[in-house]
Amino acid sequence: MGRSADSQPSIANVAALAGVSTATVSRVLSGHRRKNDDISRRVHAAAEKLNYSANFAASALRSDRSRTLGLVLCGATGSVAGSILDLLSRRLTGQHRYLMVASVDGNQALEAAMRSMAARRTEGVIVVPSLDEDPSGMPVDLPAELPVVQVGGKPLSYHTSWVGMDQAASMRLIIAHLAEQNAHAVAYLSRELNTSAATELFSTFSTLTNTLGITPEPDWVQFGPCSMRRGHDNVMAMLADGSSHPDAIICGDDSLALGALMACRELGIQVPDQLKVATFVDSPACLISSPTLTAVRPPLEDIVREALRLVDAKGPSILPSHVALPPQLQCRESTWSPRIGSSDMTSPGTFTY
Template sequence: MTRETASSQTSIANVAALANVSTATVSRVLSGQRSKDDDIAQRVRQAADQLNYSANFAASSLRSDVTRTIGLVLPQISEEETPTVLLNSLSAAIRAANRYLLLAVGTDAQEQSKDLHSFLARGVDGLIIISDSSADSLIDSLNQAHKDLPIVQIGGKSLTPHISWVGTDESEAMRMTVDHLAEQGAHAIAYLSREIETYTAADLFTTFYTQAKALDLTPDPDWVQFGPCTMERGYQAALSLFQGRRIVPDAVVCASDAVALGVLIACRHINLRVPEDVKIIGYGDSPACELAQPALTSIHPVYEDMANEAVRIICERTTGKPRLPSYRAFKPELIYRESTWSPRTGSSDMTLPGAVDY
């Protein structure tokens, strides 16, 4: 018997009887309106699976104000700006909440604004915004839309205090980075930042300079460079840092893993040993980090936690709880690999690479 046929012959009352709960409880559990994952919820789901019962959410949405859909608006997909792992985490979190994802990818601010209004017209239960430098044009629309539904922004500069924000504590990430390099014996640190016109880049530069100065690692002005987060940029920047110079850095902090990989390739071409001559650390913890030779140390944003929090906020507010905006910055992890790891001479610290909590 197919699931569709079984569903037509099995009622919500059958599921309720098997789970020994009320039909209202069955409805709340299967619709995601009951957030507690306790014995009752497990019994309901097991009963529904046993009876091949599948609620018709599309039809039920016509009878209520809940459409069970969450809209996701994001800029043109780029691995550096919108990592695949974040999209996968969001998809999994939305599915776990018994919601459905509506995705819109806008190539510019005008398209993103149209996508936002299209989702509003469809009556989505909530919106998730992944912003880029062009998202300021959405502020007016977001300030109006938040009155009707919950909106969560992931990452970037908080566009408006009227919507919730979830992201990485970037300042903490930079402090962890500089502290780690100092602990590994670095004395002179370079910083290859992303373009300075972004809010995040400016904030990170300030944190980098402050932390480096506090640890007596103040860099040469020529060692702090701004540019795109590409491998080619990292390669060319490394050549400018190390070729034909008498004084050179012994560590390089990179704004992305792509930049760090470019630095790593350049060091190999000019016969600099990593990590003995120069230590390299990236940002994003992309899959390429483990494949590099040597493997690349990187900051790992906790994408799964951010995705779960964004979906939790939306689901909580669609069940009638207050829609006060919230702000949650997650501390990232430092994934410690061979590009910065070397046993220190005369030290008993032989800790193997792995995750480090500062």
């Protein structure tokens, strides 16, 4: 006897149509069976034909796994945080897993979000700190078995795994590229030194410029918030007074670099021939600016892949990991000009430290 028109298909119906057991159907549709073979294809085809949708939320209540991960985004959500959210969501969807997202401001809200996700039996929590503020620490009352992975920033605690981009390598890439392009006097528009990442970048900048003999004038190193207005005003002040000028500027983010380009246009300074501009935080704006901006690109796909691996590998006997991944430098028009006295005419491209 066939099913009535208004009856709901069951897992047994899917199993019968696919010619497998109900246990196999459950493993395939829940993502526990990862093989993409004939059995999996038959199960998915049968489920689609019968319009069958498994209730994974109810299944989670009957098991000890929620198949849900938590993601906490701290501070303003920029292009990096948005990319991490997109990549993580896509990967979990492909594994028939779910993502619980919280966007918070401040350390108290961060701790509250982590406690809330633990109470909802998430299988792990991934924390993306703000670029402008280091987290103060991890709540002490979280379950010991809950894996927590932090993406960048100052580590929450010694008990938390960390994955991110090697900040010092980012600065080394930019300075090495500028030196290869005959930069002899480099300025730096930095973020405020209120995070470990900003401090590490500035420390690396100071060490390398001293080592290479391209130490900047004192007023060529500026600290403050990241905005186009600040980038514009700082560069106007550096270039408009008629004294010695830098021939390259490193900017803490893309908004500062865009402001720097605006100042150069107003002053009639040619980029990159008279002044080279490079930035951290690669973004779509770097591709549509005129000229296009040389920028550091974080290895976001590798970061998300490694964060998921650390969440899934976490167990009572697994020690926290610290994984610093190498960045890439996207060399574009704002720094790329043939070197004086050189035949090197290589086109702009991607370089990995």
